[in-house]
Amino acid sequence: MNSLTEENYLKALFSLSNEKGEVNVNDLSKRLEIKMPTVTSMMKRLASKKLVNYESYKPLRLTIKGKKEAALIIRKHRLTEMYLVEKMGFGWEQVHNIAEQIEHIQSPELFAKMDELLGYPKLDPHGSPIPDKNGKMVWKEYIKLSECKAGDRVKLSAVINTTTDFLKFLNSRELKLGLKLNIKSVEPFDKTMVVNYGKRMSETLSHTVCERLLVEEA
Amino acid sequence: MNSLTEENYLKALFSLSNEKGEVNVNDLSKRLEIKMPTVTSMMKRLASKKLVNYESYKPLRLTIKGKKEAALIIRKHRLTEMYLVEKMGFGWEQVHNIAEQIEHIQSPELFAKMDELLGYPKLDPHGSPIPDKNGKMVWKEYIKLSECKAGDRVKLSAVINTTTDFLKFLNSRELKLGLKLNIKSVEPFDKTMVVNYGKRMSETLSHTVCERLLVEEA
DNA sequence: TATATTTGTTAGATTAGTCTAATAAATTAC
DNA sequence: GTAATTTATTAGACTAATCTAACAAATATA
Incomplete structure (x- = not known):
């Protein structure tokens, strides 16, 4: 241990x-x-x-062994985040610190139960993959929103570098996973993007933000 | 801290x-x-x-301070046990070890949420009182089943000294909190009791068991 | 290439939490 | 009321996890 x-x-x-x-x-x-x-x-x-x-x-x-053990801790972390959001009603910006502690709990039964109650989820609330019981984890092929061009229509599928402040910013703009975004324009000077989605017809997103949003073809 | x-x-x-x-x-x-x-x-x-x-x-x-801090840890332990049983479907014999770990999690939000989702419970799955947010805890006035006499009708309200084996024993006899028990007889020699409850017309309980069952007037 | 900078290691100290062995105080037994 | 037993403390050692200071290797720079 x-x-x-x-x-x-x-x-x-x-x-x-x-x-x-x-x-x-x-x-x-x-x-x-x-x-x-x-x-x-x-x-x-x-x-x-x-x-x-x-x-x-x-x-x-x-080592292989080290990777597996690390992945299993990350599995516990991500299952916990998913559980906190889906079953307890926490916001995605609130769960990191709690999961950071619960990931060290020694109880296969607890995590098996979370997994079961969640219906064996593949992704956590931020769109990151949950490693399986053998520590296997595969990222779907996403690209950064910052790499897209004007006119593209994409689906927001994951967020990375998820500090609390960043997630609160996304909340404030109603940016959620699964949302379809249309890229209206990209400012060549600073790579700022203007996008629309949902009821929001013209939201400006800095390059810093766009680099943390992972998307796939809509 | x-x-x-x-x-x-x-x-x-x-x-x-x-x-x-x-x-x-x-x-x-x-x-x-x-x-x-x-x-x-x-x-x-x-x-x-x-x-x-x-x-x-x-x-x-x-000290007063020490008592309060201890009670607040016990609060977290008992809220967790209640949550695991009521919201996750664990048996009362399975939750002690998990709660023993989760009680040390530093997150007022997590325990506040459990409390809310459980509807602010006063008792844990074993009938022990959950201390309030100020560390106040009051035991209801129960007596041990072992102190009762033949002919008494009582309600099983709490269990103490709850090892896993003891709780599994109670499961095997369908003994649950809230159950009404009728004491048919008490063997003077070894204080063994014969009781009936639910569909069970004649169950024999050793003194060791009866000392761990807390009851009140039915 | 010689020097400066960055990166990495070694050595030694510190704190938390544990132990054993030796000793001392308190309690129990005669 | 002394001796035996139990309970408690002191002293000293050990491991895990951290640090600072000093030195060494690797890398970048002039």
């Missing part, structure tokens, strides 16, 4: 690897807000548990 | 105090399965946080 701390390192390493390929001690240190020497020593510990392949001065890599 | 470990000491001390009045280092040591020197040093820590009144060789006493 891994400690809560070890689980947090695994999860962070897993996420960073998916985000940017090679992960350094420095990257992990910044993500976890833990000093580099501490990270180095934890990497040695996780290496001794066969969860990480660690060699001095080389990029950090999870 | 108290650590998970500190919370467990507070909770154990609170429960032991309610069970037997004066609590020694030795009692707490046995309850937590932690050696006495460790308990002594934790008591000094909790004393420095004004949660426990500690004097060498004297019985341990929670």
Whole structure:
């Protein structure tokens, strides 16, 4: 069994690897807000548990076992978020911190029950895939809204980099998953987009926002 | 903020105090399965946080503040047990270990939501009172079934000393809270009782079982 | 390429939470 | 009322998880 701390390192390493390929001690240190020497020593510990392949001065890599354990923690996190939103009535901007704690609960029964009550969902409230019981996780092929062009009609399918403030911003504009968006124009200077959707005929979205919205063909 | 470990000491001390009045280092040591020197040093820590009144060789006493914090952890535990049973479909014998973990979650919103969804329950699935938001908790005046006599008609209102095995035993006899029991006879030799209830016309209950069943006048 | 900067490791200290061994106080038994 | 037993404390060691300071390797820059 891994400690809560070890689980947090695994999860962070897993996420960073998916985000940017090679992960350094420095990257992990910044993500976890833990000093580099501490990270180095934890990497040695996780290496001794066969969860990480660690060699001095080389990029950090999870082993197959490490990836699986990380994915199963993320599974618990995302099932919890989905449960909190779907069954308890929380908003998608409220669930991260609670799930961050509940993901460490040791009880296969609890998560099996959530899964069952939710009808075995494939995606969490932010559109991210929920890894299956074996830790398998597949992202559908989305593109960023920022990569689309004027005239495109797309469906909003996932949101990434989901800070509370960003999610509150999306709430304020009634931007929800599943929504169809029409891109009216893209400002060449700053890549700001003007879109319409639902009853909103002309909403302006900054490039920063558009980069965090994942869409597919409508 | 108290650590998970500190919370467990507070909770154990609170429960032991309610069970037997004066609590020694030795009692707490046995309850937590932690050696006495460790308990002594934790008591000094909790004393420095004004949660426990500690004097060498004297019985341990929670301060008002310590009692309140302990009761609020028990509140989270019992709300969670109730939620797991009422909203997720777990059996009363399955919820203790999950609640034991979830009681440490730091999220007033989560427990407020459980409370709301449950309709502000006063009792947990075992009939124990749920402390209110101020840590106030009142036990109704129950007596042990073992203290009743032949001919009494009583209502089963709470169960105590609820190990998983005991709760499974109750399940196997269809013994649930709210049930009306008629005491047919009490064996003077070993205090075994013969009772009937529901469709069961003659069930024999050992003294050990009867001491763990709390009843009130039917 | 030599130097400066960034990144990573080693060494050593700190705190929380645990233990065992030794000792001391309190209680119980004779 | 002394001795035996139980209970409690002190002292010292250990692991997990963190830190800072110093040094070393790798990378970027001039």
